[in-house]
Amino acid sequence: MTTATESSASRFLPNPKTVAIVGCPFRGGQSKEGVDHGPIHLVQAGLPEQLAGLGWNVHFDSHHQFEEIDEKDDPPIGKMKNPRLVSRVCEAVASTVGDHAKQGRLPLTLGGDHSLAMGTISGTLRRYPDACVIWVDAHADINTSETTDSGNIHGMPVSFLLGLGPKIAQFDWVRPILQAHRLVYIGLRDVDVGEKRILKENGIKAFSMHEVDKWGIGRIVEMALDHVNPKRDLPIHLSFDVDALDPTVAPSTGTPVRGGLTFREGHYICEAVYETGCLVALDIMEVNPSLGTNEEAVKQTVAVGCSLARSALGNLPPCL
């Protein structure tokens, strides 16, 4: 018989395990309204209580308060929209996430748009410099200020984390940087031309939906782990954009792309990462309760955000 404590062994977290929920009501990395309400809905749906039910000490006081910058004081830099705002918000998130990690807590960041991962991953790397990143997404989010078409910074956090593209003074704080071989993608299916070139030039490993179809999700997660964490002894930051899931599974998100992960494939990734005992930080991003055709779609997406987090934090299917 496996008890909750036995099955929750973690290589990096002190016992009893503590999760710090970092709610980030932020939308400045893209232009659609509503994604800033994502974290509020996830918490209202009972996520803190659900994690407590899995045996975690749950740290959650309130959502992150961000400074505001008037739009007229934040003109685009090149094509990049809201650059100063995004930079300052992510810098604040980096120190919050980094501090939680230094206190031995697992930061669970609720987005908000995916530009926030520039902050969350920077924070993780301050505590765990050898951490690897598993980025689950329909998109590569690796545009630079030069390759972006949209100008939305939620399509660029990875390039900043890797130190790619032109140096931009406002983002000087993004340190330490992530090494390309410590990053792996799962779920890609909408990658811009410039992004494809960047992935190739930097030898970044990516498992698109084509490979998921070909190998099945079990093999894919194994191959992804073999790439970034061959001995299963490095800390893992899992950054999960809910648009990695098929829009029939997670409809309420800003940039849905058909042909995505099934409900089980998405949850399997989270469960398998949990099982490594190496998870040190988790992001659940891009839940937008203002989008989706009806109330049911919103509820479903919020519920899926919560269940992905539960799976990554040890909620294995009942017979396991």
Ligand SMILES: NC(=[NH2+])NCCC[C@H](N)C(=O)O
């Ligand atoms: N985090 C996301 N949902 N990113 C979508 C990015 C879409 C597109 N590649 C862009 O640069 O704008």
Ligand SMILES: [Mn+2]
């Ligand atoms: Mn995406």
Ligand SMILES: [Mn+2]
């Ligand atoms: Mn994303």
